[in-house]
Every structure is written in C-alpha cells, then in structure tokens.
Amino acid sequence: MxxxxxxxxxxxxxxxxxxxxxxxxxxxxxxxxxxxxxxxxxxxxxxxxxxxxxxxxxxxxxxxxxxxxxxxxxxxxPIFIYVKPTIINIMFALALFFGKYFTNEPILKKIMGKSIPLSDIGWEILNKRWMYFFFGLALLNEFIWRTQSEEFWVNFKVWGMLPITVIFTGFQIGLINKYKINE
Incomplete structure (x- = not known):
C-alpha cells in the first residue's frame, strides 16, 4: 500500500x-x-x-x-469532547514551554532539527511562537464552544482549526529563512 x-x-x-x-x-x-x-x-x-x-x-x-x-x-x-482540543493544545504549549528545561534546547529543535537547520535563536523564536499559537488555539476553542452552537463548533474544529494552523505555519517561513543555517 x-x-x-x-x-x-x-x-x-x-x-x-x-x-x-x-x-x-x-x-x-x-x-x-x-x-x-x-x-x-x-x-x-x-x-x-x-x-x-x-x-x-x-x-x-x-x-x-x-x-x-x-x-x-x-x-x-458533550463538554468532554468540546474541551479535548483545549487540553491537547495546552499540552502542546506546555511541552514546548517546559521541554527546554529537560532537553536543554527547544523541543521543536529536538523534533525537527535534522530537517530544518536553524540557528539557536531561530529555534528559540520558533518554539515560542508555536507555544503561543497553541495557547491561542486553546482559548479560541474555549470561546467557540462556549458561545456558538454544537454544529458550529464541530465545523470549526475541522474546517477552522486546520486552515488556521496551515496559515500560521505559512507565516513561519520568513523566520525560518531568516535564521536558516546554510550547510
């Protein structure tokens, strides 16, 4: 396959x-x-x-x-399924925040360092941006499920969070290019 x-x-x-x-x-x-x-x-x-x-x-x-x-x-x-994205995004944000204390480098560098060669400052900035992004997604999910209909939340969960993540990722290209290490 x-x-x-x-x-x-x-x-x-x-x-x-x-x-x-x-x-x-x-x-x-x-x-x-x-x-x-x-x-x-x-x-x-x-x-x-x-x-x-x-x-x-x-x-x-x-x-x-x-x-x-x-x-x-x-x-x-349904509150349990509503809070799942919030909890996942908070877990990711906390992993990015606390990870450097256990590995002495940003977690993103540990995960993606072989595929994206960046300077240490580049990894620090990228790690922080993703940490804030995940906290922001958690807050956005909380706002949506608490203020909108269930159907709106279901559609937002799939058709909103994915495009937001793709767009955010696209905005990181400039940072990656700025701090990329030429091998």
Missing amino acids: NKSFLKFLTDFGPLAIFFFYYYSNDKNLSVAIPPLIIATIIALIVVWVFEKKIPPMPLVSGILITFFGGLTIYFND
Missing part, C-alpha cells in the same frame, strides 16, 4: 466517518462519537501493522479521542 495514501486514510478516515454519522443522524454527537472511536482505533492498528510503530501524535490523539469520547458517551455530556 502507498505510504502517503495510508497516512491520508488513517488521518482523515476516522474524521470522515465521524462526519457521516454526525450529519446522517440529526447532528447527534452521541451517535457519531462511537464510530469515531472505533475508526480511530482501527486506524492506529492499521498504522501499526504497516509501519511496525505508531507515531506519537496519532497515538496521543487516539488515546484522547477514546478517553474524552468515552466520557462524553458515558456521562451523555
């Missing part, structure tokens, strides 16, 4: 299944979450079978989807 197709399928398949069940059942989260959890677990198993490992991001995401989705179903309260 083509590796990029497999990645696309395992990344977006559970999401497509969620949308199918959500919109096919009168926009009901309680109906859409169990298939999302099952599809996420299947996607992680497929990745394991083909790759013999599961990357940290999909694994953490899968655990959190299962945990918060399970709480949403058990307590019949």
Whole structure:
C-alpha cells in the first residue's frame, strides 16, 4: 500500500466517518462519537501493522479521542469532547514551554532539527511562537464552544482549526529563512 495514501486514510478516515454519522443522524454527537472511536482505533492498528510503530501524535490523539469520547458517551455530556482540543493544545504549549528545561534546547529543535537547520535563536523564536499559537488555539476553542452552537463548533474544529494552523505555519517561513543555517 502507498505510504502517503495510508497516512491520508488513517488521518482523515476516522474524521470522515465521524462526519457521516454526525450529519446522517440529526447532528447527534452521541451517535457519531462511537464510530469515531472505533475508526480511530482501527486506524492506529492499521498504522501499526504497516509501519511496525505508531507515531506519537496519532497515538496521543487516539488515546484522547477514546478517553474524552468515552466520557462524553458515558456521562451523555458533550463538554468532554468540546474541551479535548483545549487540553491537547495546552499540552502542546506546555511541552514546548517546559521541554527546554529537560532537553536543554527547544523541543521543536529536538523534533525537527535534522530537517530544518536553524540557528539557536531561530529555534528559540520558533518554539515560542508555536507555544503561543497553541495557547491561542486553546482559548479560541474555549470561546467557540462556549458561545456558538454544537454544529458550529464541530465545523470549526475541522474546517477552522486546520486552515488556521496551515496559515500560521505559512507565516513561519520568513523566520525560518531568516535564521536558516546554510550547510
């Protein structure tokens, strides 16, 4: 199986299944979450079978989807699934903030240093920007779910956060070019 197709399928398949069940059942989260959890677990198993490992991001995401989705179903309260993006983004921001104290360098450098050669100051700035970005996304998610309809939040979660992240990433190109080390 083509590796990029497999990645696309395992990344977006559970999401497509969620949308199918959500919109096919009168926009009901309680109906859409169990298939999302099952599809996420299947996607992680497929990745394991083909790759013999599961990357940290999909694994953490899968655990959190299962945990918060399970709480949403058990307590019949959507607040648990609403706060999942907030918690994930705060976890990422805190990892970027505290990571340098454990590794003596920005976490982003530790993760991406081999693929993007930047000066130390470049890594510091990039790390801080992403930390603030994740805190900002957490606050934005809190604002949206607390002030908008469930359907608006569901659509924002997918069609809003992804483009915001892509646009933010694009704005980092100037910084990367400025602090890039020529090898």
